[in-house]
Amino acid sequence: MSRFLVRRLIQSVVLLFIVLTITFFLLRLAPGDPMSRYYNPDFSPEMARQVRESLGLDRPLIEQYFRWIRAFARGDFGESIRYQRPVRELLAEAIPNTLRLTIAALALHILVGIFLGVLSAARRYSPFDRVNTIAALFVYSIPEFWLALMLILVFSLKIHALPSSHMQSLDVEGMSALSLFLDRARHLVLPAFVLGIASAASTARYMRGSMLDVLREDYIRTARAKGLPENRVILKHALKNAALPVVTIIGLDLPFLLGGAVIVETIFSWPGMGRLAVDAIYARDYPVVLAINFVVAAIVIIANLLTDIAYGVLDPRITVGRGGGK
Amino acid sequence: MDTLIDVRNLTTVFETEQGGSRVVDGVSFHVDSAEAVGLVGESGCGKSVTALSIMRLISSPGRIAGGEILFEGRNLLALSEKEMRKVRGNKISIVFQEPLTSLNPVFTCGEQVREAIALHQKVSRSESKTRAIEMLRLVRIPDPEKRYGAYPHQMSGGMRQRVMIAMALSCEPRLLIADEPTSALDVSVQGQVIELLCELQARLRMAVLLITHDLAVVAQMASRVIVMYAGSIVEEAPVRELFDATAHPYTQGLLGSIARLGQRSGPLSTIPGNVPDPFGLPPGCRFSDRCPRRFEKCSSAEPPLIDISPAHRSRCWLCGGRG
Structure with a gap:
């Protein structure tokens, strides 16, 4: 029974990792980004570029992925871009x-x-x-x-x-x-x-x-x-x-x-x-x-x-x- | 000897799209107290349906269409369902053919025996468990305290059938119906189970109605034999007389198809054809289309059960009846 649990637990972790990886890339394949909702005459492309940079969204995708995986492994879900609050709190x-x-x-x-x-x-x-x-x-x-x-x-x-x-x-x-x-x-x-x-x-x-x-x-x-x-x-x-x-x-x-x-x-x-x-x-x-x-x-x-x-x-x-x- | 159960003109019908099919057609017989009677016939002759009719366990689309079943003087067919439940498992018990599928896989064997005891006897839970273990010991299951907690799949076929027997005997019934109790078992185990049944029958002084297609088993255990064919009784006799002075051609056919040790007289004889389906019964005698000794009268009228000797009756025109 305990061996079964350990085996299933390992399987589960691997499965979770795969699910998250797929989600990460699928999400980025979708058009638009967190800036889309700010577009208005007062929000210049220059400001958008600065925000993107501060969020790290200007880096290569693969680098973002590994950075995010590392944070996730530590239990750090990051901060909501929209609410400016830790995701952990929202959850x-x-x-x-x-x-x-x-x-x-x-x-x-x-x-x-x-x-x-x-x-x-x-x-x-x-x-x-x-x-x-x-x-x-x-x-x-x-x-x-x-x-x-x-x-x-x-x-x-x-x-x-x-x-x-x-x-x-x-x-x-x-x-x-x-x-x-x-x-x-x-x-x-x-x-x-x-x-x-x-x-x-x-x-x-x-x-x-x-x-x-x-x-x-x-x-x-x-x-x-x-x-x-x-x-x-x-x-x-x-x-x-x-x-x-x-x-x-x-x-x-x-x-x-x-x-x-x-x-x-x-x-x-x-x-x-x-x-x-x-x-x-x-x-x-x-x-x-x-x-x-x-x-x-x-x-x-x-x-x-x-x-x-x-x-x-x-x-x-x-x-x-x-x-x-x- | 006093009559324990007297089945009179029992008719059980299965409703089909072609109409009612009389699977048991006017069957009458009796079993005395502490007597062992064999009920013999091919598959589909209605012997199991007769057993289930006595227990009143025929479920839709089947129904008991007529007759009486007098048990200890009361007509079982007239009892309410509640009264009948007090008879089932208590006064009359049944052991089925296939012990693996007849035991519930998700309860322990002991629990299934205990449940029968707790249901019919006013005893505490621990007392019913003690009695269940006693029953397992009675049917010679080794190490009954430990086997009490075993599930059916953890036991062998023979052991499972012993559990079924323990369950059936747990309330010391007056009548045990054993419906092909050994047919699903290995040959080596069959003998042990029949021996056990014989011994327990004598010890508990109960009557046994042994349903089987195996005449060897009947010879070993029963004192009287009833032969059924296509829903009706064709011959009834004390066991020795049936073997020595077989009257009905069907019974002769059954006996002829048994392999005998020490006889090497060519291939075994068989009865040609199959049991007719209830809608395709031949006119007159039910066996006439397969009978090697039929003559004109057989197709014109069905013979009654004709007395040959005080305890021997046969449904055949060859037995000297005048129709």
Whole structure:
């Protein structure tokens, strides 16, 4: 197990390095530079040249690359060109916000997806199952941005039930801890729903299929022959087996969740990493873009590692970290 | 001896696009307390479906369409699902053919035995574990305390089948249905498992319904044999009488296809053709299209089960019946 972890960790570092290198050069291939946004009659080419020089952008690209890699290896993410603040500070503000959104969405994804999938399989071909199938297909087919706008239209603008943007109300000063929590929870509902519901729908479909496969297995017949009630057959004997492939899918889904967060955060003015990334890309704020890429890549790699470990916990036939075996 | 289970006119139908298919068609038989009965036939003759019907484990598209299953005087087919669950695994247990796929891969063997005990007996968790280990010892799994925590994939086929037997016997059932318990095992292990079953049957004084296509296994264990063909019983006899005074041509065919030690009389005989599918049953006797001794009457009317001796019945016109 520990040897497996060490090997995976080394692989991860190499992978991160490759991802960052590609990002660095791709970013520089894009037209424009951090000066683009300053262009106006008062900003002379001479001033632009001076700023570029101060940022080191006039050096050969390969030299910039190595300088940046060295700084990165020391843990120095540099300074945002746009905000004139350390990137580390910007990330420290944005990451917890994105985590709040994605964890809520992931919880919705897992709980709703598995619950509906199991229920659908247990009541196969019932009206519930049919409605569920159609609803899942429908939800899965809707683009996130459109769903977000429609929900804002209905819940924020028509019935005024939920806020349409930001993480909390403007007048939070002097609120009690409880009402602050409730205020933040209300702000979380729409973005987390938009972000999680499509994956929940697909997970529900996978879960249903996986569950139906497992319910045909001989050991399910054995469990019934023991005299176990059907709900225990499903929740104990079938669920653990059926969850195996679904765990992988949830793990592989995480990059899409983080990608979706970019859109959702932009629509709901959520001050997280996704919105920071979009703004940074528009402003060609290279240090910020690279740092966010680093964080997202690291999260995805860690999530994949956790998925592999979860597999070993769920299925005793799989020994994580040993070659061969059954 | 008192009758433990009395199956009367059991009919199990599988719904297909062509209509209902009577996989078990009016089967009647009984098993006495502490008696071992063999239920024999080719693949697809309905013997496993009969077993699952007794457990009421037939799932869609199959359903039990008629008949009665009297167990200790109660009709199992009239019980509620909740009452039936108290019978399953408790009064009637079943051991399936393939022990690897019949055990849940993600739970330990011990846990799967313990679960059956905890379900039917009011005992604490530690007590149920102690009893589960006792059961593993009873079926002669070496080092049962250690094997309690082993997963099915860590055991050999024979050991897995012993776990299945331990699970089935954990509540000391009155009737054990063994559905091809040795067919998936190595020949060398088959004998051990049958010996174990024989011994436990005597020790626990339970009845056994042994389902198999292997007449040698039946000869070793059962005292009475029921032969099924295409969903119905064609012959029923005490085991010696079946071998010595075989009445039905189908049974003769089955016996003729067994290899015997010390006999080198050319190739083994076979029964030509296959078990007919339930929609393609020949008119009259079900076996008439494959029977080497058929005559006109066989295609015109299906013979009833005809008494040959007090315990020997055969569904064949050759047995002197007057139709």
